[in-house]
Amino acid sequence: MTSTRTMITGTDAVADAARTVPYEIYLGPDGDAVEPVIARATTWRHLRTLDLGPNMRVLEIGTGSGYSAALIGHIVRPGGHVLTIDPDPVLSTRAARLFATHGHRAVAATGSGLAGHADLAPYDRIYVPATPPAIPGAWIDQLAPGGVLVTGCTISDLPGTYAVAHITKVPTDDLHVTVHATRCPPMGPPLLPAHVTAVTARDYPGYYLATTSHDTTTATELLALLRAGEASAWPGTPGEYLDLKHWLLARNPAGLFTAFTQFGEGIGIGGKAPVAYGLAVRPEGPPEAAMITPAHFVAQPGTSPTEARFLDLISEWRSEGPRTTHELDAVVVPHGGSYQVRLND
Known part of the structure; x- marks a missing residue:
């Protein structure tokens, strides 16, 4: 050797x-x-x-x-x-x-x-x-x-x-x-709290999408949408992925999700498209999603408001430095007899 x-x-x-x-x-x-x-x-x-x-x-x-x-x-x-x-x-x-x-x-x-x-x-x-x-x-x-x-x-x-x-x-x-921004192998399977909805693909159980929304139907639609999409190179380098991912977790924008598809591990935003009803706007249109992985950018449908909002978030992160993971504010939160680490925006 x-x-x-x-x-x-x-x-x-x-x-x-x-x-x-x-x-x-x-x-x-x-x-x-x-x-x-x-x-x-x-x-x-x-x-x-x-x-x-x-x-x-x-x-x-x-x-x-x-x-x-x-x-x-x-x-x-x-x-x-x-x-x-x-x-x-x-x-x-x-x-x-x-x-x-x-x-x-x-x-x-x-x-x-x-x-x-x-x-x-x-x-x-x-x-x-x-x-x-x-x-x-x-x-x-x-x-x-x-x-x-x-x-x-x-x-x-x-x-x-x-x-x-x-x-x-x-x-x-x-x-x-x-x-x-590094990781260690898990000691056991993740324990998802009740407020997290995770759906998997029937044909590929390893594929998943998880969100804090309780709308299982929309989560399932978003996973299918991402799998059907075409990937392009995301506007960054593979080394930046974890820092941007952690910044997004700290920012916690509406519709945030994590997922795993044929494009790899990803984080993004998604939900129903807004539909105008007179003076009111409700999220009742078709699903929209945008996601990054270490190598890919996926948006379905393309040029949607959700894609534009996600690109704006990436631009905002870049305008802040971009901030790396160790520069983000973090806290240790008591949780029963244990502790959790969380990031703050």
Whole structure:
């Protein structure tokens, strides 16, 4: 297997750890390969946002191959402590064996991780390379004052709205959050609240459209409309897609939806066309929809008021900078015994 060390750049603690801990060890030369869910460059980026240092106590939820825990162990040095938890006993046992064999400073345990690990709390850092349906209150409770939690999160009740949250527990127990335009795999199927309507295509159940409207008929019509449309290149670059998507979620314009069709994952606006009745205007005309994906722009019918409104929104986003995801205002909202991350316009 070709070494990956030549791909590592930088002189910070994460780069030093990546040069010291061979990625190949955890990829699977022991005959028990683990397919990486998150690219190693993304793991390095996540660890940099943790701002790790010597002597820190760190909890990781989701061991996977064990690679990220080994990196963290190198950074916190002998004065620190790293505990990594995974629900799969095969993975946690394998990681523990590799840690011991190669002298990497981390401890692996088996468990869901959703309750954290109170026995060793508080933690200076908690790292979760996955997206829970909501952020468990236990993770916040087990953070030390000034501690940092980096976790996958959903930033809307609509499906497919994944991001990564950097949450700092300031000494007054307030929470400061910044959202980043990357994503982690979900821990389980999304939990849609009652006010979200999601419809799927009968012939392709993986295709869906979700909206906060309760009008299932219109949602079904919009999904069919988008599938029948022709795609053109959207007025942007693939790298801008997530930033624009997150800005739209923060703005929450009327008719906002998320969808997945043959054109890929998308976000857009849609609904019934307005029809004039004397002095009143009611949304009772044929359906209209406009959507972007990382590579496509789809509008049905073309040159509709909905398409024009969507293009105006894109222009407004551009006039603001355009604003990137980490520049958007974000809040941590209590939700029962857990927390949600939401964006504000």
